[in-house]
Amino acid sequence: MRALAERLGVRPTKKLGQNFVHDANTVRRIARLAGVGSDDVVLEVGPGLGSLTLALLPHAARVVAVEIDPVLAGALPGTVADRAPALVDRLTVLTEDALAVRAEELPVAPDLVVANLPYNVGVPVVLHLLAGLPSLRGGLVMIQSEVVDRLAASPGGREYGAPTAKLAWFAHARRAGPVPRTVFWPVPGVDSALLALERQPPPDAGGATRKEVFAVVDAAFGQRRKALRGALAGWAGSPSAAERRLRAAGVDPTDRAERLTIADFARIAASADRPSDART
Incomplete structure (x- = not known):
């Protein structure tokens, strides 16, 4: 060689x-x-x-x-x-x-x-x-x-x-x-x-694209020491909006990014289009 x-x-x-x-x-x-x-x-x-x-x-x-x-x-x-x-x-x-x-x-x-x-x-x-x-x-x-x-x-x-x-x-x-x-x-x-x-097949993203799911992943791990409610505040628009979307996806807002599977992130991305997001 x-x-x-x-x-x-x-x-x-x-x-x-x-x-x-x-x-x-x-x-x-x-x-x-x-x-x-x-x-x-x-x-x-x-x-x-x-x-x-x-x-x-x-x-x-x-x-x-x-x-x-x-x-x-x-x-x-x-x-x-x-x-x-x-x-x-x-x-x-x-x-x-x-x-x-x-x-x-x-x-x-x-x-x-x-x-x-x-x-x-x-x-x-x-x-x-x-x-x-x-x-x-x-x-x-x-x-x-x-x-x-x-x-x-x-x-x-x-x-x-x-x-x-x-x-x-x-x-x-x-x-x-x-x-x-x-x-x-x-x-x-x-x-x-x-x-x-x-x-393996990608998870069911409920209509969200891979790019949208990966945006949630990046936002969540960008501040991985924070609970998801805070880490995703910028992505969702506010901590309260993030909490609504997390709950709509069946994810605990006090959890952290490293505990979520890719299927969890896919549900969060899809929750942006759910009616629950519009609640005040």
């Missing part, structure tokens, strides 16, 4: 969150835990030097690799041709920012996302892909360990936050195991872990 990087003139950068996995057992483990099948199209974000790509290709019908670094994107087909020439036809490489990927730009609808995600954009990338690619039924991503704990948290704990609630709109998330620092080059200063995702 170091020799390949030297030949390409690549130096891993913090700006792009480049920590490349060099351990063969780790990438094989990821491919296995992701449950990639022979008919699956896998979307890989940030393939880097190609170690995970090479582990995915034998199991998938196709791998669509999205790489923001043009040098790495240009080198990946050659790496696969050298290491697994019989599988090179299964690979498609797009030089693109994962946060800008749209379904209509992809050559085929992906079934799974499997990726070693940069720490600095891991959460936005996961949410963007699940929102924009409805064909995804789930996947397995590797990100910072404490972020995995937050995204897989249940309501009621300190780790549960706005990203947790938003992710629950799209998918069930669970921690799928740790990843030691030593499998990366360069070695990162934080621990990593695997997050397994399984697509």
Whole structure:
């Protein structure tokens, strides 16, 4: 891996969150835990030097690799041709920012996302892909360990936050195991872990849109130390209006954001249109 990087003139950068996995057992483990099948199209974000790509290709019908670094994107087909020439036809490489990927730009609808995600954009990338690619039924991503704990948290704990609630709109998330620092080059200063995702239907929002539900989530967690009556005062217009909407949604106004499920937030968003909101 170091020799390949030297030949390409690549130096891993913090700006792009480049920590490349060099351990063969780790990438094989990821491919296995992701449950990639022979008919699956896998979307890989940030393939880097190609170690995970090479582990995915034998199991998938196709791998669509999205790489923001043009040098790495240009080198990946050659790496696969050298290491697994019989599988090179299964690979498609797009030089693109994962946060800008749209379904209509992809050559085929992906079934799974499997990726070693940069720490600095891991959460936005996961949410963007699940929102924009409805064909995804789930996947397995590797990100910072404490972020995995937050995204897989249940309501009621300190780790549960706005990203947790938003992710629950799209998918069930669970921690799928740790990843030691030593499998990366360069070695990162934080621990990593695997997050397994399984697509699930969004909650009944009673006519409210996802954007409206997420606005309630952001408002509630923006002042998470406050009771919901106060935290949602700005969103609703006043503390009393917030209390009316919370009661209409069947939510205790003295509760706090971290105790609510995404279904609770959906009911609050929908309560804005209920007749009870007009009471004085």
